[in-house]
Amino acid sequence: MSKSLIDPFERRIEYVRVSVTDLCNYRCGYCMPEQGVHPEGHHAEYLSYEELARIIKAFVDLGVSKVRLTGGEPLVRKRLYELVEMIKPLEGLEDIALSTNAHHLEREAEKLHLAGVDRCNISIDSLRPQRFNKITRGGDLEKVLKGVDKALEVGMKPVKFNMVVMKGTNDDEIEAMVDYGIEKGVEVRFIETMPIGPAGVSMMDQHYAADKILKRVKAHVGADLIPSTDRSDAGPARNFHIAGTNARIGVISAVSQHFCESCNRVRLTARGVLALCLGQEDSVDLRTPLREGISDQELQQLIINAIAKKPERHFFNENVHNIEFRQMVQLGG
Template structure:
């Protein structure tokens, strides 16, 4: 079996697949003015049948995990069908999603029944006022209620993400609030360092703070770093025997961040992206149309890996093709 491997010896067992650019939140770091249709690109989003063929080809290339992202993936009416198609006949071992938690209290039962293997929920603050300020929505309670419902259903793999923002959610009291949250909850919480994209330079300059601020807190409070798993994401995870949950840090500006890269991205319109902040992308959708195109699709993906660079260039302000995080699945 051919395995997805680049010229630097990195293996890719993990795919982030966006299924929609649309998002119903207005987070300041991503879509502060809300979602707007890109009139320069009138292609439709990839269909569930195309996704089924793609997932099968990826599994034959050694991919074991697909994360469905957006935009907001749950805005698609066929979202649950997409999970079921991947779970049913693709050979992919883990299917997980990243969501903003919109209506999570209403869809928790359906998510659990779908066979989903894990969920990442974006919650930038446990303070309702701060949450509303960042997202433009007063929905914190429904999201927390949704998490409780998932836990009652014995849904195991729940993670919560927050973007670290200077002067907004980076105080020690914010860190302590999350510590209280995971103390008796088997939930992993991770701070993500704010990333510069093509259209957020002013916001980035105002709110970016180094992830070191959080790691210093962890180091001073008996948290110990844990090793990576094979299909793990980019988070450095910390454990403490007194806590049921874990803390994590995703710090794209840190030294050697890209050395352990194990993931590729596919956009909602079928473009393969080798890096969230790369300048190269190719459309592979034309090879997702029929079951007999699997070998061609695999060959095209394998050839593209020759173009994957050793690192992104965020530290010098190069943001590549990523105009905002909703277009590439964050």
């Protein structure tokens, strides 16, 4: 079979985000309801590590070079490093990344890095302990910051912060987050709220546009923001170097300025659904045929057929209050 996945709009799919669980120990308002999505569990519905590794191999054999492990919170699933060990040897897989809230990262970072996790993105929406606790509905900022330090200590590179900017909630910390990122040598990425699921839609009155964020960052640092052209920056973020420094910042403007023309990714949920677009319902069930005994070649063909259905773009601006079919926590961000 072809060693590349090309969608109907000539975009090469090189990146798969793999959710290992839709459970999370935090309850951030833009991501999930306070009671969680599946508080009762249903662990048998999750793909096993062996099943996840088999699907990842099929993608890598079709030309995917980057995998990001997500959740929910991926570190609430035990022994995640075992999955990393399974996929690290795959020929053609160049980058294994992790998205985490870092609550358990101090404990897990060394095992994960030794197993093969190259980099991590850490969700951190406030540097004020009480505010952080309120945003996450119970999160512990001290544990998160220890996780940040551990990731840096063991050699994960780069480590990035993801801050969802919410008007009236944490938008007064934009400048402080830039300063903290510079201090730590961590790239800070500011993310617009997105209308994914009822939780996300309910937060859209707090939407804060990326261009306003960039204007504030530029005024704060007193220097130009130079657009990055690094190939490693390929993805949804617009990335910038702060002139005269080694510091970098980024913005993800999914609502105010969509980036669908360069989309190179799909998402695999923990329950085996291949989601073709973050903002559209298009998806394909991989778990059922996998458990019915599909061959490796048939699995690859199923993926190829799925990519042929990938939509051109989302419509967050046009239908901002209609995208309620699933929660962000189920999609892996």
